[in-house]
Amino acid sequence: MAVTATARPGRRWRDRIPVVHQVRQSVGLQRGMLVAGLLMLLVFVLCAIFAPLIAPYGFAQRADADGGFGTQQPPSAAHPFGTTVGGYDVLSRVIWGTQTAILVIIVAVLLAIFIGVALGLYAGYFGGWLDRILVVVFDAIYAFPSLLLAIVLSIVISGGQSNLWGGVLAAAGSITVVFIPQYFRVIRAETVRIKAEAYVESAKVLGAPNRRIVFRHVFRNATRTLPLIITLNSSEAILTLAALGFLGFGIEPTAAAEWGYDLNKAQSDVTSGIWWTALFPGLAIVFTVLAITLVGESLNDLADPRLRGRRRVAQSAGEVAETSVVPGGTLDAGPGGLTGLEDGETFDEHGIEVKR
Amino acid sequence: MSTVDTAPSSEAPAAARPRPKATGGGFGRYLLVRFLLIFPTIFILVTVVFFLARTTGDPITAAQGGRLGPEQLAELRAAAGYDRPLIVQYLEYLAQLATGDFGRTMTTNRPVVEILTTYGPATFELVFYSLIVAFAVGVPLGLYAAYHRDKAQDAIARVLAIIWYAVPIFFAGLLLKLVFAVWLKWLPVAGRASVSAELQMQTLPNRTGFYTIDAIQTGNPEVLLDVLSHAVLPAVALGLLTAGIFLRLVRTNVIGTLATDYVDAARSRGVAESRLLRKHAYRPALIPIITVMGLQIALLLAGAVLTETTFEWKGLGFILAEFLESRDFVAVQGIVVLLAVIVALTNFIVDVIAAFIDPRVRY
Numbered sequence: 001m002a003v004t005a006t007a008r009p010g011r012r013w014r015d016r017i018p019v020v021h022q023v024r025q026s027v028g029l030q031r032g033m034l035v036a037g038l039l040m041l042l043v044f045v046l047c048a049i050f051a052p053l054i055a056p057y058g059f060a061q062r063a064d065a066d067g068g069f070g071t072q073q074p075p076s077a078a079h080p081f082g083t084t085v086g087g088y089d090v091l092s093r094v095i096w097g098t099q100t101a102i103l104v105i106i107v108a109v110l111l112a113i114f115i116g117v118a119l120g121l122y123a124g125y126f127g128g129w130l131d132r133i134l135v136v137v138f139d140a141i142y143a144f145p146s147l148l149l150a151i152v153l154s155i156v157i158s159g160g161q162s163n164l165w166g167g168v169l170a171a172a173g174s175i176t177v178v179f180i181p182q183y184f185r186v187i188r189a190e191t192v193r194i195k196a197e198a199y200v201e202s203a204k205v206l207g208a209p210n211r212r213i214v215f216r217h218v219f220r221n222a223t224r225t226l227p228l229i230i231t232l233n234s235s236e237a238i239l240t241l242a243a244l245g246f247l248g249f250g251i252e253p254t255a256a257a258e259w260g261y262d263l264n265k266a267q268s269d270v271t272s273g274i275w276w277t278a279l280f281p282g283l284a285i286v287f288t289v290l291a292i293t294l295v296g297e298s299l300n301d302l303a304d305p306r307l308r309g310r311r312r313v314a315q316s317a318g319e320v321a322e323t324s325v326v327p328g329g330t331l332d333a334g335p336g337g338l339t340g341l342e343d344g345e346t347f348d349e350h351g352i353e354v355k356r
Numbered sequence: 357m358s359t360v361d362t363a364p365s366s367e368a369p370a371a372a373r374p375r376p377k378a379t380g381g382g383f384g385r386y387l388l389v390r391f392l393l394i395f396p397t398i399f400i401l402v403t404v405v406f407f408l409a410r411t412t413g414d415p416i417t418a419a420q421g422g423r424l425g426p427e428q429l430a431e432l433r434a435a436a437g438y439d440r441p442l443i444v445q446y447l448e449y450l451a452q453l454a455t456g457d458f459g460r461t462m463t464t465n466r467p468v469v470e471i472l473t474t475y476g477p478a479t480f481e482l483v484f485y486s487l488i489v490a491f492a493v494g495v496p497l498g499l500y501a502a503y504h505r506d507k508a509q510d511a512i513a514r515v516l517a518i519i520w521y522a523v524p525i526f527f528a529g530l531l532l533k534l535v536f537a538v539w540l541k542w543l544p545v546a547g548r549a550s551v552s553a554e555l556q557m558q559t560l561p562n563r564t565g566f567y568t569i570d571a572i573q574t575g576n577p578e579v580l581l582d583v584l585s586h587a588v589l590p591a592v593a594l595g596l597l598t599a600g601i602f603l604r605l606v607r608t609n610v611i612g613t614l615a616t617d618y619v620d621a622a623r624s625r626g627v628a629e630s631r632l633l634r635k636h637a638y639r640p641a642l643i644p645i646i647t648v649m650g651l652q653i654a655l656l657l658a659g660a661v662l663t664e665t666t667f668e669w670k671g672l673g674f675i676l677a678e679f680l681e682s683r684d685f686v687a688v689q690g691i692v693v694l695l696a697v698i699v700a701l702t703n704f705i706v707d708v709i710a711a712f713i714d715p716r717v718r719y
Contacts, residue, residue, distance in 0.1 A: 029511045140400035144699060145658035148692050151676075152409050155685055177408070239524055243662055246526045248681050263526060267666070270530050271545055273538050282527035289522035297518060 022302045030298055037294025044288050048098035059096035059257035062087040075276055082276035085265055086253060090276055094284045096257035100168065101288060104241045105234045107172035108179065112233065115176070116183025117223065123184070124191025124222075125214050135188070138181035150174035150240050154249045167251030167258070171241045178240070179233050186229060190222035231296030235289045242285050259285050383711065390707055394700045401696040402453060406446055409689055458694055461679065461687035468690030471675060477565035478548060478671035482594065482663065483656045485587050487649075489595025490602050495645075497599075498606025503633055505611055513603060520600035525659050529593040529666035536589060544586050546668040553582040594663040598652055605648055609641035647710045653702040657695055 023034055047054060056079075062069055066078075073083040081090035123131035141149065153174035194200060195218065203213050245251070245260020253261065259281040266278035433439050437448075452459065458468035501513035537545040544550065548567050549557070556579050557563065557570040564570055568587075571580040613619060614637045622636050661673030668674065672691060679687040 029506070029514075033515075136396065137400055137404065140397050141404060143397070143654060143703060144401055144696055145654040147658035147661060148695060149405075149408075151680065152405055152689065152692055155680075155688065156409055235522070242524050243526070243658075246524075246662065247665065247677050263524075263530065267530065270534050271538060273534070275534055278527070278530045278534070282524070282530065285524055285527060286519070286522050289524075290519065293518050293522055 022299055030301060033294050034298035034302075037291050037296075037298065040287060040291030041295060044098055044291055045102070047095055048102045051095050051099050055092040055095040057089045057092040059088070059093050060254040061089065061092065074274075081280045084262065084277045085269060088253060090262075090280050093253075093257040093262055094259070094280050097259045097262075097281065097284055098288070100251065100256045100258050101238055101241065103168045104172045104175070105237045107168060108175040108237045109230055109233055111172065111176040112179035112183055113226070113230070116180040117187050117219075117226075119180070120184040120187025121191055121214055121219060121222065124188035125195060125210070125218060131188075134184065138184050141178075142181040142185070146178040146236075147240060147243055149178050150244060151247065151249070153177055154244055167255060170249070171244055171251075172237075174244065175237045175240045179236075182229060182233065183226075186225055187222050190225070191218050194218050194221050228296060228300050231292055231299065235292040235296065238285060238289050238292070386711055387708060390704055390711075394704050397700045397703075398697055401700070402450070402693055403446075405689060405692055405696070406449060407442075409685065410442055410445070453693070458690040459686055461684055461690070463679070463682050463684040463687065468687060468694060471687070471691065472672070472694055474565070475670060475672045475675050478567075478669060479657075479660050479664070479673060481548075481566055481568060481587070482590055482660055482669055482671055483653075485591035486593075486595035486598060486656065486659075486663075489591050490598035493596065494599035494602025495606050498603040499610055499633060499638060501603065502607045502610035502614065502637075510607075513607070517600035517603045520596045523596075525593055525597060525662045526666045528596065529590070529663055532589045532593055533666070543589055544582075548586050548669055549579075549583050550586075553579045590663050590667045590669050593666065594656065594659050597659060598656060601648070601652065602645060605645055606638075606641055609644055610637045613637040613640050643710065643713055646706065646713065649706055653706070654699050657699065 023031065023038075057064065057069075069079065069083045069087050069089060071083060071085055071087045073079060075082045079089050079091065081094065083089055084093070119134060123134045151174075154170050157170040157173045200213060200217050203217055208216075241258070242260035242263070245258045245262075246264045248264060251258045251261060262281040263278055263285075266274075266281070269275075269277045430439070437445065449459075456469065460467055461471070497513050497516070501510045504510045533545055536543045548554075549571075553571070556574050556576060557567065560570055560573050562573075564573075567583045568580070571583040574580075610633075619632060619636050622632055627636070657673075660671060661676055663669065664671045664673035665677045672695070676688060676691050679685075679691070
C-alpha cells in the first residue's frame with residue numbers, strides 16, 4: 001500500500017508533482033470532486049491575489065464620488081450584492097475577505113505545523129518524561145471543544161486589538177493552539193513507528209548522529225500524511241475564524257474584511273427579511289470550505305486503496321486491502337470518517353493502520 | 357494485528373494494562389480505571405485554560421485595557437488579587453475548584469455554577485434534539501450510500517455530507533431562519549418558547565428548566581407544540597453537521613463490513629439483502645458511531661455556542677457569548693472549565709457504553 005502512496009523513482013516527472021499525480025490516478029466521481037475542488041480553490045486564491053483589482057470598492061469604503069452608499073440597500077447595479085447595515089458594499093467585502101481568510105490559513109497552519117511537527121518528532125524519537133507529559137496534555141486539549149479554546153485564546157491574544165495583523169494573528173494564534181495536538185499526534189505516531197524500521201537501525205549502527213537520523217530518515221517519512229491534514233485544517237481554520245468573528249471577536253471592518261464579522265452584523269437583518277447581507281458572506285465561507293474539503297477528501301480517499309475508486313483498484317490493491325482492513329468493523333473512525341475533518345483523527349489512525 | 361483501536365479514549369490503554377482474559381471482572385475494573393482518568397483530564401484542561409488565559413494578561417486588563425489609566429488599572433488588579441505571583445493564583449484557583457466553586461462573574465456577580473443550573477438544561481435539550489436529527493438523517497443515508505457504493509445515490513449522499521460540513525452552523529441557522537421563519541412564517545424566529553407558553557410554565561410548582569418536560573407538565577398540548585416548534589430550526593441547524601459525520605461514518609464502516617466473509621457467507625445462505633444490511637452489516641458499524649459520539653459531544657457543545665447565539669436559545673452557549681460581548685473573562689473562563697468537566701464526563705459515559713457493547717474495548 002505504501003508503494004501506491006509514495007512516488008517511485010522510475011516515474012515520469014509529471015507524476016511526481018503531488019496533486020497532478022492524484023488527478024491522474026483518480027476516476028469518475030473522485031476525479032470530479034478533486035477537479036471541482038481545485039478549480040474552486042483556484043478562484044479563491046485568484047480572488048485573494050487580485051482583490052484590489054476585482055473588488056469595486058475598498059473593504060472599508062462607505063462612499064464614493066456620488067455620495068454615501070446608504071445602509072442596507074438591496075442589490076443594485078452599483079452594488080450587485082447590496083450594502084450592509086454599516087453602509088459597506090457587500091460584494092467588495094466578500095472579495096476582500098478572501099485575503100483575510102488566506103492570511104489566517106497560512107499563518108495558522110504554518111505555526112501549527114512548525115510547532116506540532118517539532119514536538120512530535122522530539123517526543124516520538126526521544127520519548128522520556130517530556131513525551132509522556134506532552135501526550136497527556138495534548139490528548140486532553142484534543143478532546144476539548146476547539147472553538148472554546150480558540151475563544152479563550154483570542155481573548156488573551158487580541159484583548160481588544162482590531163487592526164489587520166492584530167486580528168489575523170489573534171485568530172491564527174488561537175487556531176494554531178487547537179491544531180498543534182493534531183500534528184503532534186500524527187507525527188509522533190509515525191515517528192515511533194519509523195524509529196523501529198530497519199533503515200533507522202542501520203543508520204544508528206553506522207553511527208549517524210540523532211540529528212541526522214531525525215531529519216533525514218524520520219522527518220522525511222513521517223510527514224508523508226501531512227498534506228491531507230493541512231487541507232482539512234485549512235478548512236477548519238476558515239470555520240474557526242468565521243465562528244470567532246460571528247461571536248464578536250472579528251477584525252474591525254475598517255482593518256480588514258472578515259466574513260464572520262459580517263455575518264454577526266447581519267443577524268438582525270435576517271429577522272427583518274434582509275437576506276443579502278447574510279447570504280453572500282456566508283456563501284463565501286461555504287464555497288471556500290467546500291473547495292478545500294473537496295480537495296482534502298479526494299486526496300485522502302486516493303491515499304487509501306480501500307476508498308479509492310473501486311474499478312481501477314480492484315485488481316491491484318484488492319488483496320492488500322483485504323489484509324489491512326480490520327474485519328468486523330473497526331473501532332476507530334476508519335479512513336475517510338468525517339472525524340478526520342473535525343479533528344484529524346482519521347489520519348493518524350490511518351497513518352498507523354495502513355502500515356500494519 | 358490488534359483489531360481494537362479505541363481512538364477517542366486514547367488514555368485508556370495507557371492505564372488499563374491489556375489483560376489476556378477480558379471477561380467477567382474486567383468490566384468493573386475498566387469502569388473504575390476509566391472513572392479515575394477523568395480527574396487528570398479535567399486537571400490538565402483547567403491548568404491549560406488557566407495559564408493560557410493568564411500568562412499574557414489578567415482579566416481586568418483584558419476587559420478594561422485602554423479604557424482606564426494605568427494607576428486605576430493597577431488598583432483594580434490589586435483589589436482582585438491579580439498582582440500576586442501567577443502560581444499563587446493558580447493554586448488558589450485549584451483549591452477553589454476543588455470545593456466546587458467555579459468563581460463569580462464580574463458583570464453580574466453570580467456564581468458560575470448557578471449559570472450552569474439556569475442555562476444548562478437548555479443546552480442539554482438542544483444537543484439532545486440535534487442528536488436525534490443527526491441519527492434520523494445520518495444513519496439511514498449512510499446505509500443507503502454504502503449499499504449503493506460508487507453509484508449516483510452514493511455520490512449525492514457524500515456531496516451532501518461535505519456540504520453540511522462546509523456550511524457553518526450559524527450561516528445554516530441564519531438561512532433556515534430566513535426561509536422558514538421570516539419568509540414562510542412556518543416556525544418561530546428565535547427563543548425557546550413564546551411568551552405565553554413561558555408564562556404558563558413559570559407557574560409550575562417544580563420546574564425542571566427542560567422546557568419539553570415542563571411543557572408536558574402543564575398538560576397543555578399547545579404549550580408542548582409551541583416548545584417543540586421552537587426547537588425545530590436550532591436542532592436542524594446543529595444536527596445536520598453531525599448528520600454528515602454520522603453519514604460518512606456509517607458509510608465507511610458498512611462498506612467495510614459488507615466486504616467481510618460473514619456477509620458473503622450469509623449472502624450465500626440466501627439471506628435477504630435488506631436483512632443482510634440491517635442485521636449483518638449495520639450492527640457492527642454502529643459501535644464506532646457510539647465511540648465517535650464522545651468526540652461529537654465536544655463538537656456539539658462548540659456548535660451549541662453558535663446555534664444558541666443564532667437562535668437566541670438561552671443556554672450555556674448563549675450566555676457565554678453574552679459574557680464574551682461584555683468582556684467578562686472570569687465568567688468565560690468559569691464556563692469553559694465547566695464545559696471541560698462536562699466533556700470529560702460525557703467521554704467517560706460514552707467509553708463505558710462502548711465497553712459495555714463491545715468487550716474488546718475493555719482490554
